[in-house]
Amino acid sequence: MNSRRNFLRSALLGAGAVASAGVLSAQQMEMQHPGHAGKGKKGQREPEPGPAPVPVATPDVAQLPWRMDGGVKEFHLVAEPVKRQLVPFKMMDVWGYNGGCPGPAIQANQGERVRIIFDNHLPESTSIHWHGLEVPLEMDGVPYISQKPVPPGGRFIYEFTLHQEGTYFYHAHGAMQEMMGQIGMFIIHPKKPYRPRVDHDFGIILQEWAILPNNTIPNSANMEFNWLTFNGVSAPATTPMLVRLGSRVRIRIVNLGMDHHPIHLHGNTFYVTGSEAGRAPESTWAPANTVLVGVAQGRDIEFDAKYPGEWMLHCHLPHHMMNSMSDLLQDRMITTASTNDPRALSQMQTLAETVGFEHIHHAPIASNASSVPGFPQDAFMEMGMDEAVAKPETYGLPRNWSANMMGMMALVRVLPPDKYDQIMAMKQKGQVPPQPEHKHEHPHG
Ligand SMILES: [Cu+2]
Numbered sequence: 001m002n003s004r005r006n007f008l009r010s011a012l013l014g015a016g017a018v019a020s021a022g023v024l025s026a027q028q029m030e031m032q033h034p035g036h037a038g039k040g041k042k043g044q045r046e047p048e049p050g051p052a053p054v055p056v057a058t059p060d061v062a063q064l065p066w067r068m069d070g071g072v073k074e075f076h077l078v079a080e081p082v083k084r085q086l087v088p089f090k091m092m093d094v095w096g097y098n099g100g101c102p103g104p105a106i107q108a109n110q111g112e113r114v115r116i117i118f119d120n121h122l123p124e125s126t127s128i129h130w131h132g133l134e135v136p137l138e139m140d141g142v143p144y145i146s147q148k149p150v151p152p153g154g155r156f157i158y159e160f161t162l163h164q165e166g167t168y169f170y171h172a173h174g175a176m177q178e179m180m181g182q183i184g185m186f187i188i189h190p191k192k193p194y195r196p197r198v199d200h201d202f203g204i205i206l207q208e209w210a211i212l213p214n215n216t217i218p219n220s221a222n223m224e225f226n227w228l229t230f231n232g233v234s235a236p237a238t239t240p241m242l243v244r245l246g247s248r249v250r251i252r253i254v255n256l257g258m259d260h261h262p263i264h265l266h267g268n269t270f271y272v273t274g275s276e277a278g279r280a281p282e283s284t285w286a287p288a289n290t291v292l293v294g295v296a297q298g299r300d301i302e303f304d305a306k307y308p309g310e311w312m313l314h315c316h317l318p319h320h321m322m323n324s325m326s327d328l329l330q331d332r333m334i335t336t337a338s339t340n341d342p343r344a345l346s347q348m349q350t351l352a353e354t355v356g357f358e359h360i361h362h363a364p365i366a367s368n369a370s371s372v373p374g375f376p377q378d379a380f381m382e383m384g385m386d387e388a389v390a391k392p393e394t395y396g397l398p399r400n401w402s403a404n405m406m407g408m409m410a411l412v413r414v415l416p417p418d419k420y421d422q423i424m425a426m427k428q429k430g431q432v433p434p435q436p437e438h439k440h441e442h443p444h445g
Pocket of ligand 1: 260
C-alpha cells in the first residue's frame with residue numbers, strides 16, 4: 001500500500017492545473033441521487049410511533065419498487081451497465097442493477113413469498129445469488145450448479161419464501177462481476193419487531209475500485225484499490241445520515257470487496273446487534289465504537305443518539321480514508337519529486353489553493369516546512385468541495401466541512417428536533433440549501 005500513498009503524493013506533486021469550475025458544475029448537475037428520487041412514493045416515510053419497523057433508508061441508493069401479485073410480492077431486477085458519479089470530479093462505468101450501483105435495495109417482510117423477475121442486460125451471462133438466504137437450491141443462483149447462466153437478453157424468475165429476518169444482500173455469482181459492482185441490499189423486516197425499536201434505520205454497502213486517472217472503468221482484476229465507497233460514492237459525496245436527537249439509530253453495513261473494513265463511529269458507543277445471518281441475542285451484544293465488517297459479512301449496529309453534532313462514520317484503514325486526486329491534474333503525467341524540493345512544494349501548494357471546486361485555503365504550514373524530513377504528510381490533502389456536494393442533508397455544516405472527508409466516510413448528523421424538521425422539509429421540497437458566504441473573507445495575495 002506504500003505505492004498507493006506514493007502514487008497520491010506524486011499525483012499531487014505533478015505539474016498541472018485543475019478542472020474548471022464550469023466543468024464541475026456541469027458534472028455536479030449530473031450527480032445522481034436515486035435515493036432521493038424514489039422517496040415519498042414507496043416505503044420512505046418519516047419515523048412514526050407504532051410497532052411497525054421503520055423502512056431502511058439507503059443514502060445515495062434507490063429502493064426497488066414492488067407490486068403484489070396475489071399473495072406474492074413481485075420485484076423486477078435488471079442487471080445492466082451503469083454510470084456512477086463517484087465524486088464531483090470522477091465518473092465511473094460500472095455494472096449494477098436498475099440504473100444504480102449498488103443496485104436498489106429490496107425490502108420485504110419475514111414470512112412473505114417474493115418473486116424476483118430478473119432480466120440480464122449485460123453483454124455476458126450472469127445470475128443472482130441471494131447471500132445468506134435459505135432458499136431452495138434451484139434458487140441459489142450459482143451458474144451450472146443450481147441453474148443455467150442467464151444469457152444476455154435472457155430472463156430468470158426467482159421465487160422463494162423468506163423465513164429469516166435481518167440484513168442480507170444479493171450479488172452476481174461471478175468474482176469479476178462482483179468487483180464491477182453487482183450487489184444490492186436485501187432487508188427482511190422481522191415478524192416480531194426487534195426490541196428496542198429504532199427510529200432511524202440505514203443501510204450501507206462497502207465497495208472498492210481500482211480506476212486509473214483518466215479512466216472510468218474499474219480494473220476488476222487489480223489487487224490495489226484507489227477508490228473506496230459507501231453506497232457507490234466516496235466522501236464528501238456521501239449523503240449524511242440525519243437523525244433526531246434522542247432517537248435510537250440502527251446502521252446496517254455489508255461488505256463485498258477484497259478487503260475487510262473496520263468501521264468506526266465518532267463520539268458514540270454502539271452495540272453490534274446483528275450479523276449477515278440476522279438478529280443476535282441481546283445477551284451477546286457488546287459495546288464498541290469500531291466494528292470489523294469482513295468480506296461477505298454484514299453487521300448491524302445500534303446506538304442512542306444522545307449527543308448533538310456531526311459524527312463521522314468511516315473505515316479506519318488509513319488508505320481507505322483517502323481519495324485519488326490524480327484526476328485533478330490536467331496533464332496526466334505523474335512525476336516523482338522530492339517532497340523537500342521547494343519547487344515541487346510550490347506546485348503542490350498551487351494545486352491546493354486553486355482546486356476549482358471551492359474557495360478553500362489549506363491549513364497553515366510552518367515557514368520552514370520544506371526543510372523538515374517527511375513533510376508534507378496531510379498538508380495540502382484537503383480538497384474542500386462544499387458547494388459541489390451540497391444537498392439538503394449538508395445544510396448547516398461548518399464551512400469547509402468537506403475538506404477532510406474522503407473515501408469510505410459519511411456523517412451521522414444528530415440534530416435537535418427543530419433543525420431536523422427544517423432539513424427534512426427542505427429535502428421534501430428538493431431544495432438546494434443556501435451555502436455560507438465565501439466572498440471577501442480574505443483576498444488572495
Ligand atoms: Cu476499509
